[in-house]
Amino acid sequence: MAVAAIIAVAALLIWGFGSIIARLAGAIAVFEGLLRIGITGSTPAAYVILAAGLAIWMTGHWIWAFKHKAWRTRLALTAYSLPGLHHLAPIPTNHTPRPAPDTAVWPSKH
Template identity: 70%
Template sequence: MAVAALIAIGALLIWAFGSITARLIGALIIFEGLLRIGYTGASPLSVSILATGIGAWLLGHWIWAYKHRTWRTRLALNAYSLPGLHHLAPIGTNHAPP
């Protein structure tokens, strides 16, 4: 019973604060990944950190779009309009079929 309550509280917190949290954390991780690439070169660790940051940032925008039925930024709309990624979008994008 306590586990179910913790899961429910976690889900509510993610719903309420997940969008901004994921976008901010994603931006910080992207910044760290870019700094690592700049200082040490494109090692597999640096690239995976950068990819993780991009994923977190995209997740934050996905949550926002799902909740509010609109894109928070034009950059997010353009990112989710890319070929392949538009299939993951919770709402419409600018993707034009070839």
């Protein structure tokens, strides 16, 4: 019973404060990853921190969009409008599908 209560409280905290915490923590991690790449060079740890920061930042924007039915920033809308990522978006994006291959018939030379 106590585990269920802890999960319920955690879910309420994530719902209430998760988007801002995730966006802030993600931005800090992205900044740290970029600093590590700039200072120490290309190390696997720097890229892992950078990727984790991007994932955390995008999760924060996902929570915000799901909750408020709007994108918090234009950058988040653009990120979730990318091919492939638009499938993960909880609300519509600006994604425009790639046009079908050109099947037009060339006019004959008369």
